[in-house]
Amino acid sequence: MFKMEDIHLGSDICGRWHNRCYEVSKLLGRGGTGSVFLAQRVDDGKKVALKISCVGEDLIYEYHSLTDMACLSMVPEAIELDEWHGYTFLVLEYIEGYDLSYYIGAGKCSYAGAVRLGCILAFLMSKVWGKGYCLTDVKPENVMVDIANRRIIVIDWSSLTEADAPVKEFTPTYDIASWGVGRRLADQRYMVFAISMIMTVLIMGKSYSPVSVSIDEVTEDIKRTKCPVGVRNILIAGLKGRYDTLQQFYNAMNGLDIYDQSSENDRMDKIINITLAAAALFAFLSIANWLILI
Amino acid sequence: MEMKQILLITDGRSNVGGDPARAAAYAAQNGITVNAVGIIDGDNDVLSSDEIKAIALAGNGTWQMVPLGMLSATMCTVTYRSMHNTLENIVNAQVKKIVGSDMLDIEPAMRLPLVRYADTLADETPLRCVILVDCSNSMAVKLKTARAAILDLLASFKVRRAGGNLAVIAFPGQSGSHYQMICPFTDDMELLKGHLNELKHRGNTPTAHAINAAISYILNDEQPFFV
Structure with missing residues (x-):
C-alpha cells in the first residue's frame, strides 16, 4: 500500500x-x-x-x-x-499569510488588536452557533491573517461539532475542561473560553499549559499586566466561564473604549479593522434582509 | 451492546513477557478493541512506532505517537475514533446487506449521513475502557501528566449520552509482579483521582502481560491483583 x-x-x-x-x-x-x-x-x-x-x-x-x-x-x-x-x-x-501563532510574543500584538480579534471570533462563532454548531478546536494556529485579501479566516473546520454534543477534538490550552472550569461539551461557554484564552495568549505574549499552571495563576498573570481594567475583567470573566452566551461576551468587548493610537500602523490591526467592518456590514445586511422578508 | 476497549499508554518497547501484538490479536478475537498511544520523548527516543502500530492493527484499534503535552487530547481522539470505527463497521455491514455495495463504493462527499449515523450510534452505546499505563522507570517524569490525562478522559466520557466506565491497570506492578490493578471500573471522578495516586514507576515493560490481564478482567470481571 x-x-x-x-x-x-x-x-x-x-x-x-x-x-x-x-x-x-x-x-x-x-x-x-x-x-x-x-x-x-x-x-x-x-x-x-x-x-x-x-x-x-x-x-x-x-x-x-x-x-x-x-x-x-x-x-x-x-x-x-x-x-x-x-x-x-x-x-x-490556499491562503497566503501568517497564522496567529506568528503574533504570539512580547509586544507583537496590542491589547486593542487582541480585543478586536476577540470580537471577530465571537461574532463568527455566534453565527456558527446560530446554525446549530460549535467549532471546538479554535486556537491561534487555526486562525490566519489573509494579507492579500485583508481578512481574518479560520482555516481548520474539522472540529465542527453539533451543539451540545461531546467535544472530540480540542487542544488542552484552549479547552475549558482541561482547566477544570467547565464541561467538555460543545456549547457557547466552551467557545467563549477558547476565544478568551486566545486573546490572553496574544496579550501576554506566551502560551499556557493546564498541565503546569492553574487557571488562577493565569488570571493572576493577567491582573499584573498594564492593559486597561475593562479588558482584564473581560478576559478573567471569560476564562472563569462567567459568560453564558457569545453575545454577552461580544457585547462586553464591543462596549470597551480602547482606541489605541500606538497600534494605528500595525498591519494586523488594519486587517482586523477591515474584517470587523465587513462583519458589521454582514450583520446589518442580515438584519436588513430579515426586515425585507417580514 | 457494549463497546469494550483497552487503551495502552507507553513510552517504550515491551521487553518482558512475549509479543504484545499477539495478546492484542487475542483481545480482538474476544470482541475487545486495543488502541495504543505512544509518547515521543525528545531526549530518550527508544520507542519506534512499529510496535505501537502492530499492537493497534492486531487489536482492530487505532494508534498515535504524540509528545507528552498532547497526551490527554490524543487519548480522547483515539478513543472516539476507535468507537467510530467499530460502529462504522457495523453500519457498513448493514449497508452492504441492504444495497449490496460497500460504503467505500459511495463517493466520499455523499457518505456523510452514514458517517454521522455511526457517530450517533457510538455516542449511544455504553463503553467500558481499561487503560494500561506503562509505569516503567522511563515514565517517572510523565506519570503526573498521565494521571491528569486519565481523569480528563473520564471527564470526556461524562458528556457522552451513554456515559462510560474506566478502569486502570499499571504495568509492572509492585513487588515484582507484572501488573497491578489501580482502579476497577468506575465513573466516579473522585474515586479515580484517589486511586491514581497509586501509580508508581518501577522496573521494566511487560506489555503483553498487561494486555492479557486487561482481557481477563473485561471478560470475567476478575480483578487481577496478583500474577
Missing part, C-alpha cells in the same frame, strides 16, 4: 472520483493522522491547499462543515473531496 510518508515534492495526487490531479509543491504541516500540502492543480496551475488523511470521516465532516458555513465570510472555500490510494483528501482555497 502507498504510504503517506512517500508523498514528496512533485508527487501527483489524482482523485478517484473527479479525476483531477494535483502536484505537491510544499509541505505546510503534519498532524497525527495526515498532512497539509501546498499543491498546484495540474489543469490550470491554480494554487491550493491539499489536506490528506488516513481518517476519511474527519475530512468528510470538514468538507460538509465548510460548504455549510460558506455563507459566512472568514471561511476558506472547499474545492473538492476525493480519494487516492485509500486516503481521503480535501482541496481547499
Whole structure:
C-alpha cells in the first residue's frame, strides 16, 4: 500500500472520483493522522491547499462543515473531496499569510488588536452557533491573517461539532475542561473560553499549559499586566466561564473604549479593522434582509 | 451492546513477557478493541512506532505517537475514533446487506449521513475502557501528566449520552509482579483521582502481560491483583 510518508515534492495526487490531479509543491504541516500540502492543480496551475488523511470521516465532516458555513465570510472555500490510494483528501482555497501563532510574543500584538480579534471570533462563532454548531478546536494556529485579501479566516473546520454534543477534538490550552472550569461539551461557554484564552495568549505574549499552571495563576498573570481594567475583567470573566452566551461576551468587548493610537500602523490591526467592518456590514445586511422578508 | 476497549499508554518497547501484538490479536478475537498511544520523548527516543502500530492493527484499534503535552487530547481522539470505527463497521455491514455495495463504493462527499449515523450510534452505546499505563522507570517524569490525562478522559466520557466506565491497570506492578490493578471500573471522578495516586514507576515493560490481564478482567470481571 502507498504510504503517506512517500508523498514528496512533485508527487501527483489524482482523485478517484473527479479525476483531477494535483502536484505537491510544499509541505505546510503534519498532524497525527495526515498532512497539509501546498499543491498546484495540474489543469490550470491554480494554487491550493491539499489536506490528506488516513481518517476519511474527519475530512468528510470538514468538507460538509465548510460548504455549510460558506455563507459566512472568514471561511476558506472547499474545492473538492476525493480519494487516492485509500486516503481521503480535501482541496481547499490556499491562503497566503501568517497564522496567529506568528503574533504570539512580547509586544507583537496590542491589547486593542487582541480585543478586536476577540470580537471577530465571537461574532463568527455566534453565527456558527446560530446554525446549530460549535467549532471546538479554535486556537491561534487555526486562525490566519489573509494579507492579500485583508481578512481574518479560520482555516481548520474539522472540529465542527453539533451543539451540545461531546467535544472530540480540542487542544488542552484552549479547552475549558482541561482547566477544570467547565464541561467538555460543545456549547457557547466552551467557545467563549477558547476565544478568551486566545486573546490572553496574544496579550501576554506566551502560551499556557493546564498541565503546569492553574487557571488562577493565569488570571493572576493577567491582573499584573498594564492593559486597561475593562479588558482584564473581560478576559478573567471569560476564562472563569462567567459568560453564558457569545453575545454577552461580544457585547462586553464591543462596549470597551480602547482606541489605541500606538497600534494605528500595525498591519494586523488594519486587517482586523477591515474584517470587523465587513462583519458589521454582514450583520446589518442580515438584519436588513430579515426586515425585507417580514 | 457494549463497546469494550483497552487503551495502552507507553513510552517504550515491551521487553518482558512475549509479543504484545499477539495478546492484542487475542483481545480482538474476544470482541475487545486495543488502541495504543505512544509518547515521543525528545531526549530518550527508544520507542519506534512499529510496535505501537502492530499492537493497534492486531487489536482492530487505532494508534498515535504524540509528545507528552498532547497526551490527554490524543487519548480522547483515539478513543472516539476507535468507537467510530467499530460502529462504522457495523453500519457498513448493514449497508452492504441492504444495497449490496460497500460504503467505500459511495463517493466520499455523499457518505456523510452514514458517517454521522455511526457517530450517533457510538455516542449511544455504553463503553467500558481499561487503560494500561506503562509505569516503567522511563515514565517517572510523565506519570503526573498521565494521571491528569486519565481523569480528563473520564471527564470526556461524562458528556457522552451513554456515559462510560474506566478502569486502570499499571504495568509492572509492585513487588515484582507484572501488573497491578489501580482502579476497577468506575465513573466516579473522585474515586479515580484517589486511586491514581497509586501509580508508581518501577522496573521494566511487560506489555503483553498487561494486555492479557486487561482481557481477563473485561471478560470475567476478575480483578487481577496478583500474577
